[in-house]
Amino acid sequence: MCSTRCGVLGWPVRHSRSPGMHEAAYAALGLDGWQYQLLPVPPELFDETVRALPGAGFTGANVTIPHKHAALALADDATASARAIGAANTLTFGADGRIHADNTDAPGIVDALPAPPAGQTALVLGAGGTARAAVWALCDAGAADVMVWNRTRERAEQLTAELGGRVVEEAVAADLVLNTTSVGLDGAADPFAHLPLDAGDLGRYGCLVELVYGARPTALAAAARTAGVAVVDGLEILVRQGARSFERWTGRAAPVDVMRAAARG
Structure with missing residues (x-):
């Protein structure tokens, strides 16, 4: 055969x-x-x-x-x-x-969401390759507002200039928050030391999309679940x-x- x-x-x-x-x-x-x-x-x-x-x-x-x-x-x-x-x-x-x-990363992100992102607001953390796929996918699917935060603002500005969305200086409330950074990849216990939010901020989001995956849920995903926030993890994507x-x-x-x-x- x-x-x-x-x-x-x-x-x-x-x-x-x-x-x-x-x-x-x-x-x-x-x-x-x-x-x-x-x-x-x-x-x-x-x-x-x-x-x-x-x-x-x-x-x-x-x-x-x-x-x-x-x-x-x-x-x-x-x-x-x-x-x-x-x-x-x-x-x-x-x-x-x-x-x-x-x-297929871009449509895979949309497929994994609990509801179509059309008309929703989204905050994307990071401005690397995965963030580019996420921003393109959200804009293409009709999200009402796609915001991008990155530690280096220039990279976020370049991304949004090419693909759409807008740059923000801090984490703002949104229907979706997507972590496209590598924070959590090494199992670090405190993701909030490297991201512009803390555990108390998570309740401002309807859903966390955690692009990092491993053998166990990341600390960020665990904190979101504790806060009652829906979580889409990297394995689902x-x-x-x-x-x-x-x-x-x-x-x-x-x-x-x-x-x-x-x-x-």
């Missing part, structure tokens, strides 16, 4: 939960012969590795840190969203070897963006519940 291969490119990438998530989805839909694997690739080998994947039987690949900008740069064509965001996390390989780039990639590659509706259980398991 011929196999169809997919994978995730990163450096490092051993922590990724994508293989288990996609393999569970293949099994649930009876996609025999489909395989998903880790593809640890250092930056200096990224270009030549990606260009060799179609010939090795790969249909597509997800892309994670630090390769998302490089993935967009090497693609033969890309979606308008990927070009606007300036990064790609999903590559699809055509039969002719052409490489198509997409960014991982599932939602992965489901979009899965559907692009297989042409089948993604079994989201199966993928979620595998990612959290």
